[in-house]
Amino acid sequence: MPGSILGNAVVRVEDPELLVGAGAFVGDLPADGLLHAAFVRSSVAHGRVLSVDVSDARTQPGVVGAFTAADLELPAFHGLAVLNADCARPPLATDKVRFVGEPVAVVVADSAAAAVDAAEAVVVDIEPLPAVVDPEAALADGAPLQFEELGTNLAAGLGARADDALAGADVVVRGRLENQRIAVAPLECDAVAVHPATDGTVTAYVSTQMPHLWRDTVTRLFELDPGQLRVITPHVGGAFGGKAGASAEHLVVVAVARRLGRPVRWVQSRSENLVAMHGRGQVQYGELGLRRDGTITGLRCRIAADAGAYAGFGGALALGPTRSMAQGPYRIPTISYAAAAAMTNTAPVGAFRGAGRPEATALLERLVDLAAFELDIDPVELRRRNLLGADQFPFRTAMGTTYDCGDYQAALDEVVRLAGYDELRRDQAERRSRGDHVQLGIGVSTYVEVTAGGGGSEFGAVEVHTDGTATIRVGTSGHGQGHATSFSMIVADRLGIPMEAIRFVQSDTAVVPRGGGTGGSRSLQIGGNAVGAAADAVLVQARELAAAHLEAAPADI
Incomplete structure (x- = not known):
């Protein structure tokens, strides 16, 4: 074939099936004798579970089973990654609930509507306890504790290696930025269908980003041979980090399907998704030191990360990717970086689009803008003065991250040219001088991104x-x-x-x-x-x- 197809526009091969409605998602897959699961969830953020009564639910029309943690006796587990080994989560709440929406029971019926109706008949008695929903408040003395035996809500943390990052600076700009918790909200919510066979094997259809990791997690927790579990991921309607690893509901559905010997499916509702699948959640304190000519001399960062309940792995992102990308594309001689991941009485925090890396960019770029204002230097010009030079690569940052190659100056110059930046600034100044009702805002940001940060190989x-x-x-x-x-x-x-x-x-x-x-x-x-x-x-x-x-x-x- 002459030439190369790479770099050229082609017709996407995966779209036609979806465009004509022929693609199947977990919720579309048929199965003989299919049962449907519905979860009963905590309505309080923090409380002691006194009792969960499913007896009335078991008598409702179409119900095949209703189960509590005591019925299933499932082991506690961690999500995609372990932030704190002492904070494992039971798939169904046992002694305490630690966030609104935590599952406390499951009802299985011959239709989704029957399962949802019967779930209303489950009686849950919870003694409310004081709750803390802010990561900074969770780290304060006297805060309500998720795990009393730990004596703290600190799931993990790291201290600063250097604390003189601002020494010698002529100007220091400071800011507190909140990279707020967000709902991942994929178009298709979480979903799983588990089909047990009479020979003890299981086939699971699951909306996930990582089918092999899902298999490994489930086989380990249920003590299955990997060959006993086949995992198939059909079309997935978005994930964005929110469908990494096995969830509590997945494990419960596996357990009830094996127990009943029939296929069971659970498709998360939008309401369930909005209170369960979360990302981001960092409170960032940043200080940037500069000389009067705009040269950056140092950076100090203090991050409080919200891990949510059960030390959700998203809390670890402040300790990993946010830290590794703290220097961005600039020459910063010294960086002092400390972070604490706090447990709160909120949904466990996971990943979302960039997973810790955009949080680093947001903090650093806001500080650079504050410095540009303070020094009365154009935001583009201030960045130009501090970008790493093309002759400095490969470059090892103050955080220990190695950048392989780049020409950041050329990239910035080209985007400025394409945007017509100088003309935009003139237009902005004219509007301001005239007092126009419609003003012009101009945002500038430069960043560097790590890809495949975990390295490794692939099949x-x-x-x-x-x-x-x-x-x-x-x-x-x-x-x-x-x-x-x-x-x-x-x-x-x-x-x-x-x-x-x-x-x-x-x-x-x-x-x-x-x-x-x-x-x-x-x-x-x-x-x-x-x-x-x-x-x-x-x-x-x-x-x-x-x-x-x-x-x-x-x-x-």
Whole structure:
């Protein structure tokens, strides 16, 4: 195939199925004898569970079962990552509830409506306890404790290595910024359907970013052999970090499906989603030191991260990605950085779009803008004076992060040119001088982004069939990012096979043996390279086979 397909516009291969309504999500999948689960949830943020009575719910029309934590005896677990090993979460609340919306019981019925109706018959007696919903308040003396035995709401933290970051500065600008907690709100809420078989095997259809991690979590908690659980992720209607790992509801559905010996499905309602799937949540104190000429001399950061209940892994983002990206694209000689992840009586915090990295940018860029105002230097010019130079790469930041390459000055110059920045500033000044009712705001931001921060490897395989078509198998799990198109372009470029002749397979643990899933901007970098390497290996084999048939040297093919 002449030239390269890479870098050119192509027709996306994954869209037609969705555009004509042929794509299936977890909530669309049929099953004989399918049962539906509905959860009973806490209406208080913090309280002692005195009793959960499901007896009336069990007598309601269509109900097959109603279960409490005592009925299922499920082990406590952690989410995607462990922030504090002592704060494991029971899938159904046991002695205490620690946030509004925490599941305390589950009802299973022959229709979703019957399950929801019967859930209203469950009687829950909770003794309210004082609650704390703000991370700073949670760290204060005398704050209500989630886990009394720990004596603190501090889930994890790190101290500053240097505390003289502002020494020698002519000017220091300070700010308190709240990167507020947000609801992830994917178009498709959380969903899982678990189909047990009579031989003890289980097939689970789950809306997740990481099917292999989901399998590993479930098999470990239920003491299953990995071969006993097949995980399939059909189309996923958005995730944005909120569908990483197994949730409490997933584990409960697995338990009741195995117990009843029938397929059980749970599809989260929008109301449930809005109180359960959260991200962000940082209170940031920043101080930026500069000389009068605008040269940055140092940065001091103090971060209070909201982990929510049970030390949600999102609290760890302030200790990891936010810290690693604190320097941004600038020359900052010294940085003092400290962070504390606090437990609050709110939904456990997870990841959302960038997972700690945009929080670092928001803090640093706001401080740079404050400095530009204080020093009366144009915001673009102040950034120009402090950007890392193209000759400084590879560069190791004060946080220990290595930047491989870049030309930040050229990137800023080009965006200024394309935006017509100088003309915009003139227009802004004229509007202000005239006192126009419609004013013009101009925002400037520069940032650097880490991708595939966790590193690691990925499964990628390419098989060429006798009819000239090819199949790609990969351990990433795309849900709208365009993986099928991107990976097919790589194979088409390497092997010269038309994209329409390439089949893309993902998100099925029975046919893809391992995978890291999708998250942290890793898929094209790690998965794409794995697919590219597999295609190269196929090309080597093809040359060797052709050489053998043609009685030629492989190098001549």
